[in-house]
Amino acid sequence: xxxxxxxxxxxxxxxxxxxxxxxxxxxxxxxxxxxxxxxxxxxxxxxxxxxxxxxxxxxxxxxxxxxxxxxxxxxxxxxxxxxxxxxxxxxxxxxxxxxxxxxxxxxxxxxxxxxxxxxxxxxxxxxxxxxxxxxxxxxxxxxxxxxxxxxxxxxxxxxxxxxxxxxxxxxxxxxxxxxxxxxxxxxxxxxxxxxxxxxxxxxxxxxxxxxxxxxxxxxxxxxxxxxxxxxxxxxxxxxxxxxxxxx
Amino acid sequence: xxxxxxxxxxxxxxxxxxxxxxxxxxxxxxxxxxxxxxxxxxxxxxxxxxxxxxxxxxxxxxxxxxxxxxxxxxxxxxxxxxxxxxxxxxxxxxxxxxxxxxxxxxxxxxxxxxxxxxxxxxxxxxxxxxxxxxxxxxxxxxxxxxxxxxxxxxxxxxxxxxxxxxxxxxxxxxxxxxxxxxxxxxxxxxxxxxxxxxxxxxxxxxxxxxxxxxxxxxxxxxxxxxxxxxxxxxxxxxxxxxxxxxxxxxxxxxxxxxxxxxxxxxxxxxxxxxxxxxxxxxxxxxxxxxxxxxxxxxxxxxxxxxxxxxxxxxxxxxxxxxxxxxxxxxxxxxxxxxxxxxxxxxxxxxxxxxxxxxxxxxxxxxxxxxxxxxxxxxxxxxxxxxxxxxxxxxxxxxxxxxxxxxxxxxxxxxxxxxxxxxxxxxxxxxxxxxxxxxxxxxxxxxxxxxxxxxxxxxxxxxxxxxxxxxxxxxxxxxxxxxxxxxxxxxxxxxxxxxxxxxxxxxxxxx
Numbered sequence: 143x144x145x146x147x148x149x150x151x152x153x154x155x156x157x158x159x160x161x162x163x164x165x166x167x168x169x170x171x172x173x174x175x176x177x178x179x180x181x182x183x184x185x186x187x188x189x190x191x192x193x194x195x196x197x198x199x200x201x202x203x204x205x206x207x208x209x210x211x212x213x214x215x216x217x218x219x220x221x222x223x224x225x226x227x228x229x230x231x232x233x234x235x236x237x238x239x240x241x242x243x244x245x246x247x248x249x250x251x252x253x254x255x256x257x258x259x260x261x262x263x264x265x266x267x268x269x270x271x272x273x274x275x276x277x278x279x280x281x282x283x284x285x286x287x288x289x290x291x292x293x294x295x296x297x298x299x300x301x302x303x304x305x306x307x308x309x310x311x312x313x314x315x316x317x318x319x320x321x322x323x324x325x326x327x328x329x330x331x332x333x334x335x336x337x338x339x340x341x342x343x344x345x346x347x348x349x350x351x352x353x354x355x356x357x358x359x360x361x362x363x364x365x366x367x368x369x370x371x372x373x374x375x376x377x378x379x380x381x382x383x384x385x386x387x388x389x
Numbered sequence: 390x391x392x393x394x395x396x397x398x399x400x401x402x403x404x405x406x407x408x409x410x411x412x413x414x415x416x417x418x419x420x421x422x423x424x425x426x427x428x429x430x431x432x433x434x435x436x437x438x439x440x441x442x443x444x445x446x447x448x449x450x451x452x453x454x455x456x457x458x459x460x461x462x463x464x465x466x467x468x469x470x471x472x473x474x475x476x477x478x479x480x481x482x483x484x485x486x487x488x489x490x491x492x493x494x495x496x497x498x499x500x501x502x503x504x505x506x507x508x509x510x511x512x513x514x515x516x517x518x519x520x521x522x523x524x525x526x527x528x529x530x531x532x533x534x535x536x537x538x539x540x541x542x543x544x545x546x547x548x549x550x551x552x553x554x555x556x557x558x559x560x561x562x563x564x565x566x567x568x569x570x571x572x573x574x575x576x577x578x579x580x581x582x583x584x585x586x587x588x589x590x591x592x593x594x595x596x597x598x599x600x601x602x603x604x605x606x607x608x609x610x611x612x613x614x615x616x617x618x619x620x621x622x623x624x625x626x627x628x629x630x631x632x633x634x635x636x637x638x639x640x641x642x643x644x645x646x647x648x649x650x651x652x653x654x655x656x657x658x659x660x661x662x663x664x665x666x667x668x669x670x671x672x673x674x675x676x677x678x679x680x681x682x683x684x685x686x687x688x689x690x691x692x693x694x695x696x697x698x699x700x701x702x703x704x705x706x707x708x709x710x711x712x713x714x715x716x717x718x719x720x721x722x723x724x725x726x727x728x729x730x731x732x733x734x735x736x737x738x739x740x741x742x743x744x745x746x747x748x749x750x751x752x753x754x755x756x757x758x759x760x761x762x763x764x765x766x767x768x769x770x771x772x773x774x775x776x777x778x779x780x781x782x783x784x785x786x787x788x789x790x791x792x793x794x795x796x797x798x799x800x801x802x803x804x805x806x807x808x809x810x811x812x813x814x815x816x817x818x819x820x821x822x823x824x825x826x827x828x829x830x831x832x833x834x835x836x837x838x839x840x841x842x843x844x845x846x847x848x849x850x851x852x853x854x855x856x857x858x859x860x861x862x863x864x865x866x867x868x869x870x871x872x873x874x875x876x877x878x879x880x881x882x883x884x885x886x887x888x889x890x891x892x893x894x895x896x897x898x899x
Contacts, residue, residue, distance in 0.1 A: 190521075191517075191519040191520055191521035192521060193519070213545075214544055214545055215543075215544060215545030215546065216543035216544035216545055216546065218514075218521065218522045223544055223545075361519075361520070
């Protein structure tokens with residue numbers, strides 16, 4: 143089982159669409175895949191038309207009162223299941239803080255799913271918090287979308303520093319460019335610098351595309367309603383890169 | 390979930406359109422696809438998948454061709470993969486999951502197509518108010534059989550499955566399907582599932598006349614010979630020939646062990662015929678066995694030598710083809726067909742009222758007791774005469790006697806309390822296994838030496854011959870281990886309580 147977290151300290155950088163589209167790509171290839179919507183806004187739940195509600199809320203979930211498996215919903219797509227969000231997830235930090243070894247909690251909760259799923263995608267809320275630390279402990283790969291702006295790069299630097307300070311050696315950081323618009327001069331310049339400063343940056347660039355915005359209307363992964371679009375091709379390429387790293 | 394019925398049958402006269410119209414009044418649904426399809430069922434000749442509760446079906450339509458393994462009880466899919474045709478052997482499946490399920494069930498047996506059904510396949514999604522699919526319906530509207538509806542629940546939406554199941558049963562008058570559709574499909578051909586098993590299951594009446602019972606037993610064995618004949622000729626998989634040979638050997642054991650029951654002339658003539666059948670089918674079986682063992686031969690070698698055995702594989706493969714071709718020609722010959730027909734005709738004749746043979750009028754139970762006890766005593770005597778210094782020949786003789794005893798016990802098992810006879814068969818089997826190993830290793834050693842000589846003449850590389858040398862050495866060690874294990878195994882077989890069980894079972898007199 144490989145756990146892949148879509149994460150960035152900043153919001154609005156394309157975490158949810160990354161998690162949703164890559165999970166779909168993986169499932170299409172026949173991998174048993176789960177996507178866990180940890181963001182109380184429930185955007186990825188919304189994209190899969192699954193109600194953002196979890197019986198007992200975040201409290202009993204973190205406490206381990208409920209069997210995680212019983213909370214999982216099948217999506218409309220083969221091999222792809224979802225653990226939906228709940229509005230109470232806005233307090234997950236508090237709930238974690240009530241437990242012993244809070245940063246290990248997520249990892250512990252995921253353990254029983256090892257048999258059933260080959261891949262687990264975590265769609266994380268922005269911010270750096272106790273929940274993020276628990277995500278870092280549980281994940282094998284931190285997939286971090288970066289918009290080519292100076293502010294975004296600053297948060298990437300922050301994240302990298304944090305990971306180094308906390309000695310999270312087993313966690314592989316994989317940043318990639320997201321919502322990139324080659325028509326914008328600033329995007330082009332930042333992109334050129336970024337490749338030099340961050341050799342771990344993935345090659346694939348997810349463009350700023352209207353098809354990705356349309357996901358909110360269609361409520362499904364891009365590849366389902368615009369299979370041949372540039373956006374859908376970009377996610378496929380991104381998945382290929384990530385998959386190679388897993389191997 | 391298990392209490393919900395997920396598999397329904399439409400009343401014979403109900404049209405699908407009408408059914409869909411009715412259900413769409415109650416629920417939002419979306420017809421995801423509707424296609425003309427062909428369903429072909431597959432299993433091994435001896436129904437290994439069916440016996441393990443699995444159905445294997447290839448569903449082909451214009452746009453899709455997919456092999457699905459289905460749980461026999463629930464009708465729910467277990468695993469599926471796209472493919473144009475079903476491979477013959479489990480190891481030929483490209484999909485890892487299918488292979489991992491099929492390989493341990495099928496082992497060396499080939500998948501054969503059993504029967505096909507053409508039908509209209511409807512894939513229907515039941516949607517909630519967000520347009521999310523909460524249940525899938527698969528409707529198969531067969532040309533020759535009443536349509537079936539399969540509910541495929543989606544994880545986390547059990548309530549929808551429950552509601553729709555109740556709706557179909559209570560409001561729409563659908564009946565729960567009691568048996569998987571394969572039963573009805575096979576019935577169209579006058580067949581039923583699991584109509585072949587390599588195991589002997591002969592039901593005898595203890596009071597039946599011995600001659601009549603023997604004819605009944607031989608008819609069973611003849612049936613096994615006949616049903617495995619075509620698969621042997623076509624070399625579909627190794628087990629057709631194996632089962633064919635077992636039936637031949639069992640017949641031979643019967644003819645030699647139940648002598649004074651049928652007329653001596655008939656017994657003599659057919660003993661010769663079946664001995665010939667055993668002999669002509671031997672070489673092909675030997676080559677099959679070497680190929681079946683090949684992977685374990687390879688694994689018994691150090692890793693860097695395993696590849697060196699490949700030329701041996703090629704040689705055996707050539708010999709296997711050749712011997713199968715020769716056997717097939719003989720099984721199509723007038724001689725074989727004529728003699729087998731004569732045997733069948735004889736078995737069909739009714740028994741004479743006053744037979745001349747001494748044992749013909751015994752009850753089968755009397756005959757069984759008498760023969761089983763005598764052969765059992767022979768096993769004990771022959772075994773007792775074997776010491777650590779005894780040459781291999783004596784062990785081979787004992788092995789043959791054990792086989793005869795085993796076959797007789799299997800012929801007559803319905804005459805004895807099931808648990809008791811099974812326990813004694815098991816005790817005998819342990820002894821047979823050791824004796825079998827001992828002889829098999831010895832035969833394999835000498836055959837491999839013979840092959841090595843042939844290959845040397847063909848200028849095979851030294852690496853291959855060295856690898857074969859190591860293999861022969863391994864087999865030799867295994868043979869010595871089996872020889873060492875014999876004494877302990879025989880001591881176990883002859884321990885007093887085991888002897889007492891045999892004696893009580895066969896009403897033996899000491």
